[in-house]
Amino acid sequence: VIPAKTLVSAGIVGVLVAQVYAMAPGTSGSWYWPFMNYPMYSAAKLPGAGFSFRRLEAVPCDAADPRVELPAKTLGVQTFRFRNLLETASGGRRDAPPPSAEAIDEARAALGALARRHVPEGSCELEIVSRDFVVEAAGLVDPTPPARPVARWPLEAEARR
Amino acid sequence: MSRLAEWWDRHWFAPSSLRDLAVVRIVLAAGVLVLMPTFSPPSVHIELSRVDESLFLPIPALKVLLLPLGWGARPSAELLSTAYVLTLAAGILALVGWYARASMAVLALGNALLIAHEYSYGEVHHPEGLVAIVLFALALAPIGAELSVDALRRRLAAARATGAVARAPGDGLHPMALWPLRLGQWLLALAYLSAGISKLWHGGPTWMNGTTLTYYVVYDALAFDRPLGLWVAQFGWLLQALSVVTIVWELFFWVAVLLPRTAWLFVLTGIGLHVGIYLTQRAPFFHFIVLYIVFLDPIRAEWRRLRDRLRGRGAGLGTRVSTVAPDPTAAASRWTVLYDGLCPLCIRTATIVDLLDVGRRVVLVDFEGSWALASARAPGLTPEQAREAMHLVAPDGRRVRGFLAFRALTAVVPALWPLAPLLRLPGVAPAGDRIYRFVAARRPRRHCRADTCTI
Numbered sequence: 001v002i003p004a005k006t007l008v009s010a011g012i013v014g015v016l017v018a019q020v021y022a023m024a025p026g027t028s029g030s031w032y033w034p035f036m037n038y039p040m041y042s043a044a045k046l047p048g049a050g051f052s053f054r055r056l057e058a059v060p061c062d063a064a065d066p067r068v069e070l071p072a073k074t075l076g077v078q079t080f081r082f083r084n085l086l087e088t089a090s091g092g093r094r095d096a097p098p099p100s101a102e103a104i105d106e107a108r109a110a111l112g113a114l115a116r117r118h119v120p121e122g123s124c125e126l127e128i129v130s131r132d133f134v135v136e137a138a139g140l141v142d143p144t145p146p147a148r149p150v151a152r153w154p155l156e157a158e159a160r161r
Numbered sequence: 162m163s164r165l166a167e168w169w170d171r172h173w174f175a176p177s178s179l180r181d182l183a184v185v186r187i188v189l190a191a192g193v194l195v196l197m198p199t200f201s202p203p204s205v206h207i208e209l210s211r212v213d214e215s216l217f218l219p220i221p222a223l224k225v226l227l228l229p230l231g232w233g234a235r236p237s238a239e240l241l242s243t244a245y246v247l248t249l250a251a252g253i254l255a256l257v258g259w260y261a262r263a264s265m266a267v268l269a270l271g272n273a274l275l276i277a278h279e280y281s282y283g284e285v286h287h288p289e290g291l292v293a294i295v296l297f298a299l300a301l302a303p304i305g306a307e308l309s310v311d312a313l314r315r316r317l318a319a320a321r322a323t324g325a326v327a328r329a330p331g332d333g334l335h336p337m338a339l340w341p342l343r344l345g346q347w348l349l350a351l352a353y354l355s356a357g358i359s360k361l362w363h364g365g366p367t368w369m370n371g372t373t374l375t376y377y378v379v380y381d382a383l384a385f386d387r388p389l390g391l392w393v394a395q396f397g398w399l400l401q402a403l404s405v406v407t408i409v410w411e412l413f414f415w416v417a418v419l420l421p422r423t424a425w426l427f428v429l430t431g432i433g434l435h436v437g438i439y440l441t442q443r444a445p446f447f448h449f450i451v452l453y454i455v456f457l458d459p460i461r462a463e464w465r466r467l468r469d470r471l472r473g474r475g476a477g478l479g480t481r482v483s484t485v486a487p488d489p490t491a492a493a494s495r496w497t498v499l500y501d502g503l504c505p506l507c508i509r510t511a512t513i514v515d516l517l518d519v520g521r522r523v524v525l526v527d528f529e530g531s532w533a534l535a536s537a538r539a540p541g542l543t544p545e546q547a548r549e550a551m552h553l554v555a556p557d558g559r560r561v562r563g564f565l566a567f568r569a570l571t572a573v574v575p576a577l578w579p580l581a582p583l584l585r586l587p588g589v590a591p592a593g594d595r596i597y598r599f600v601a602a603r604r605p606r607r608h609c610r611a612d613t614c615t616i
Contacts, residue, residue, distance in 0.1 A: 004337065005170070005174055005336070008173075008174075008301070008337070008340055009169065009173065011298075011301075012173065012340060012344055015294060015298075015344060015348075016344075016347060016348075016351070019348060019352075020351065023351065023354070023355040025362065030220075030280075030285035030287075031220060031221070031285075032220075032221065032222075033222050033276075033277065033280055033285055033290055034222065034273065034276075034289070034290035034291070034293040034294050035290070035294075036285070036287065036290055037355045037359065038287055038352050038353075038356035038359065039355070039356070039359035039363070040287065040356070040359075041360075041373075041374075041377045042356075042359040042360045042362070042363040042364055042368070043363050043364055043373075044363070044364030044365060044367040044368045044370070044373045045370075045372050045373045045375075045376040045377075046367070046372060047370070047372050049372060049376050051376070051380060053380070053383045053384070071386075076208075078284060079385065080284055081284070133379055133380075133383070135372050135375045135376045135379060135394070136372070136397070137370070137371060137372055137397055138397040138398075139371075139375055139395045139396055139397035139400065140375060140379050140391065140394040140395050143391045143392075143394070143395065
C-alpha cells in the first residue's frame with residue numbers, strides 16, 4: 001500500500017510542474033488551462049504611445065436624426081471579438097499590416113449581421129468612428145479627443161427598418 | 162536528503178486545523194456559487210453551444226473531461242444545462258458539508274467542465290484557473306471533518322451512542338489538512354511570478370515608467386466603460402508608483418508562503434490591486450481574492466499578535482501559528498451553558514452548539530456530572546432550578562434560562578446570528594417560552610449518566 005502522503009506528494013509535484021511548464025516561455029500558455037501563464041499587459045509603452053479607440057454607430061437615413069452607438073454588450077458579442085471586428089472593418093491597426101480586402105468585407109458583413117436586430121428604425125448605414133488617445137509620462141493627455149469617421153458602409157436592405 | 166524530506170513533510174503535512182480547512186471549503190464553495198452565475202451564467206453556455214461548429218476549438222481540459230463522449234466531443238445545450246444545475250447543487254452541498262468530499266468532487270468537475278467549455282471558442286481568460294485546481298485538491302482532503310453536516314451527523318450519532326456531548330475528535334489537527342491550502346498558496350505565488358516575469362521579459366524595467374500602466378488602464382477603461390480608469394489615468398505619478406508596487410508584489414509574492422508573517426501584507430496589497438483593477442479596467446479577478454482564504458492561518462496569527470500588542474501584553478504568544486489552541490485571553494469572556502447531561506435531547510442540542518461554536522465563546526457544563534463547576538459558575542442556582550430549564554451564564558455572572566437562554570445564545574454564537582433577529586420578533590418570546598416549557602417538562606431523562614450507569 002502506498003502511503004497517502006506519498007500519493008499526495010506526487011500529486012502536488014505534478015500540479016506544480018504543470019503550472020511551471022505552462023508559465024515557461026515558448027509554451028502556448030492558456031492552452032493548458034487550468035495551468036496557464038499570465039503575460040497580460042506585459043509589453044512596455046513609451047511616452048507618446050497612443051491607440052485608436054473605435055466604436056460602431058448606426059447612421060440614420062435622415063441626417064437630422066441622432067446616431068446610436070452599438071456597443072458589444074448590445075450586440076451580444078464578446079468584447080475582444082468585437083474589438084477585432086472593428087479594427088479589421090476599419091482597415092486594421094496603425095502598428096500592424098493592413099488586412100486584405102476580403103477580410104475587411106467579411107468583418108463588415110459580420111458587424112452588419114450582428115447589428116441587424118439592434119439598429120433603430122430609420123437607419124441606413126453603419127459607421128466606425130475612432131478617437132486617438134495619447135499617453136505621456138504625465139498621464140493621459142486628453143481624455144476626450146475628437147472622434148473621426150474611419151469606415152462607413154450601407155446596411156443590408158433587410159436590416160433597414 | 163533526509164533534511165529535504167523533513168522540510169517537505171513539515172511544509173505540506175504539518176498537523177493543521179481541520180476547522181481552517183473547513184473554512185476554506187466554505188469560502189471557496191460560496192465563492193464559486195456567487196461568481197459562476199455572475200460571470201458565467203447558463204445563458205453564456207447555451208449560446209456558445211449553438212454557435213457555428215467551426216468556432217469550437219476544444220482545449221485539452223474539455224477533451225479529457227468529456228472523454229466518455231469521445232475525444233473532442235462538443236457538449237450539447239442539454240448536457241451543459243444539466244451540468245450547470247448539478248454543479249450548483251454540488252456547490253451548495255459542499256458549502257454545508259453534506260457528503261462534503263463527494264460534493265466537492267462534483268463541484269470541481271462541473272466547475273472545470275463549464276469553464277473549459279467557455280474557453281473552447283478561442284478566448285481564454287485567467288481568473289478561474291487556480292480555484293479550479295484547488296477545488297480538486299479539497300475533494301481529496303478531510304474537508305468535512307468540521308463545520309459540516311457530515312460532522313454534525315457523526316457527532317450526533319456519537320452523542321446518541323455514548324450519552325454525552327460529542328466533541329471534535331482529537332485535538333482538531335490533521336496531517337492532511339494543510340496541503341490543499343499550501344497548494345493554493347504556491348499556485349497564487351507562481352501565477353503572480355509568471356505575471357511579473359512576463360512584464361520584465363517583454364517590457365524590461367521600462368514597464369515601470371508609468372506610461373505603460375496608464376496606456377492599459379485607458380485602453381480597458383474605454384473598452385469596458387470605466388470612467389474611473391480615465392480619471393486615474395491623468396495622474397502619471399500615481400500609475401508609476403503603482404507600476405513599481407505591482408512588479409515588486411508579483412515577483413515576491415512567494416515570500417508570503419515561506420515567511421508567513423508577511424502574508425497579510427501581500428494579501429492586503431493583492432486585494433487592493435485586484436479591486437482597483439476591477440474598478441478601473443473591469444478585469445474581474447475575484448477568484449484570486451476568494452482564494453486568498455488559503456492564507457487564513459498566518460493572517461489570523463498576525464492579527465492576534467497585533468491585538469495582543471495593542472492590549473499591552475507584548476508579542477509573547479509564540480511565533481508558530483497554532484490554529485486550534487484556545488486563545489487564553491478569551492477565557493474570561495466565555496459564556497457558560499448549563500445543560501442536563503441525563504437528557505438525550507439536551508445532549509444533542511449541546512453537541513450542535515459545540516459544533517457551531519467556532520470561536521469557542523461558550524463553555525458547556527453538564528450540571529448532573531459537574532455540579533461543583535456548575536454552581537461555581539452560577540452561584541445560588543439549585544439543582545431543581547437547573548433541571549427545569551437550560552441556563553446561560555454571561556461572563557459577568559448574569560444568567561438567563563429557558564427560551565430566553567436559547568435566544569441569548571443565538572447572539573453569542575456567530576453561526577446562530579441569523580436566528581437572533583427572528584427570535585426577537587414580536588410574539589415570538591411568549592410562544593417560544595411556552596413551547597420550551599412544554600418540551601422541557603416532557604423531555605425523556607435517563608436515571609443515570611452513561612459513564613456511571615455501569616458502576
